[in-house]
Amino acid sequence: MSHLKVILPAAIVLAGFLVCSTASYGKPEFTKATKKACTYCHVDATKAPKDLKDPGKYYQEHKSLDGYVEKK
Numbered sequence: 001m002s003h004l005k006v007i008l009p010a011a012i013v014l015a016g017f018l019v020c021s022t023a024s025y026g027k028p029e030f031t032k033a034t035k036k037a038c039t040y041c042h043v044d045a046t047k048a049p050k051d052l053k054d055p056g057k058y059y060q061e062h063k064s065l066d067g068y069v070e071k072k
Contacts, residue, residue, distance in 0.1 A: 034065050 031038065038045040041056030052060065058068045 030059070034059065036065070 041053055041059055042049060043051040043053055055068055059065055
């Protein structure tokens with residue numbers, strides 16, 4: 001019975017991770033190259049990965065964020 005006290009919560013947490021994890025459409029090399037989170041360039045990277053913010057559009061055109069000036 002004591003094993004159930006450990007196994008049941010662990011199973012619930014694992015199930016939660018599996019249900020809540022989302023597919024990733026971004027490319028890890030972009031994150032490494034820019035040192036920015038996905039949400040810096042994407043409006044919502046999980047639901048609409050092609051919907052880009054201004055930095056994302058700049059990166060798409062220039063293949064780099066070098067020279068990009070953030071609008072305030």
